[in-house]
Every structure is written in structure tokens, then in C-alpha cells.
Amino acid sequence: MAKRKTIKICGQIFKIVYKTKLKNAKGESLLGECDVNKLIIYLIKGMPPEKETQILIHEAVHAIDKMLDLGLNEHKVVLLSLHIISLIRDNKLKL
Numbered sequence: 001m002a003k004r005k006t007i008k009i010c011g012q013i014f015k016i017v018y019k020t021k022l023k024n025a026k027g028e029s030l031l032g033e034c035d036v037n038k039l040i041i042y043l044i045k046g047m048p049p050e051k052e053t054q055i056l057i058h059e060a061v062h063a064i065d066k067m068l069d070l071g072l073n074e075h076k077v078v079l080l081s082l083h084i085i086s087l088i089r090d091n092k093l094k095l
């Protein structure tokens with residue numbers, strides 16, 4: 001399946017850029033990162049499709065949080081993104 005190249009979040013088109021390495025400011029490895037100023041979501045190349053979707057939704061929640069200034073911390077972003085995925089899967093929602 002072709003890799004997704006963009007995702008629309010809060011009406012903004014984010015480019016999806018695949019990288020071999022991602023690190024945060026502390027030098028810790030990341031699976032994804034979002035830059036709401038550049039409208040880019042970075043994802044680590046080569047993740048299994050299900051994991052990639054999970055990370056993409058996690059980064060999309062970060063983007064929503066930043067764009068709407070919700071003030072969510074990492075823990076809340078983790079919980080919210082996992083429950084959004086469960087909500088869609090458990091109810092077989094077609095959007």
C-alpha cells in the first residue's frame with residue numbers, strides 16, 4: 001500500500017515526512033513528531049502499518065492540542081489517542 005503523504009488536521013494540510021531517525025531535545029528516540037508551524041508530521045520509516053496509524057493519530061492529537069491551545073500533557077495525549085483508536089475500531093466506525 002502506498003504511504004500516506006498528507007493528513008488534514010483542523011482544516012490544515014500536514015505533510016507526512018518519513019525519517020530513519022527522530023530524537024527529541026533530550027536526545028531520546030521518537031517514533032513520531034509534529035511541527036505545527038511547518039505543518040509537518042514526522043514518522044519513523046518502516047513501522048508496521050497498525051503501529052504507524054497509532055503513531056499518526058497520536059501526533060495528530062498533539063497537533064490538535066497545539067492548534068487549539070488545549071494544554072494537554074503527554075499522558076493525556078497518549079490516553080486520548082489510544083481511546084480514539086479504540087472508539088473507531090471497537091465500533092467499526094467508517095468515517
Ligand SMILES: [Zn+2]
Nearest residue numbers: 058062074077
Ligand atoms: Zn507524544
